[in-house]
Every structure is written in C-alpha cells, then in structure tokens.
Amino acid sequence: MVLCMGGISYTELKEMDLAEFAEAEQAQRLWQTVWRKKTGKNE
Numbered sequence: 001m002v003l004c005m006g007g008i009s010y011t012e013l014k015e016m017d018l019a020e021f022a023e024a025e026q027a028q029r030l031w032q033t034v035w036r037k038k039t040g041k042n043e
Contacts, residue, residue: 008024016024 007028013021
C-alpha cells in the first residue's frame with residue numbers, strides 16, 4: 001500500500017487497527033485487480 005499509488009503513509013499505517021488495515025488492504029486489491037482497469041490507468 002505504501003509502495004504504490006502514493007498510498008497510505010507509514011504514520012497512518014502504524015495508527016490503524018486491524019479492521020481499518022483489512023479495509024485498506026481490500027481497497028488496494030480492488031484497485032489493482034478491478035478499478036485500475038476500468039479507469040485505464042497503468043500506474
């Protein structure tokens with residue numbers, strides 16, 4: 001997450017609880033597998 005898309009910073013990641021982390025991880029996977037293809041971005 002931190003390494004791509006200018007995503008979550010280390011500070012934000014450190015302050016998350018497990019539920020927030022799971023939600024962020026799921027959003028990252030959706031971006032990589034579904035949403036990016038729909039927008040046509042290859043970053």
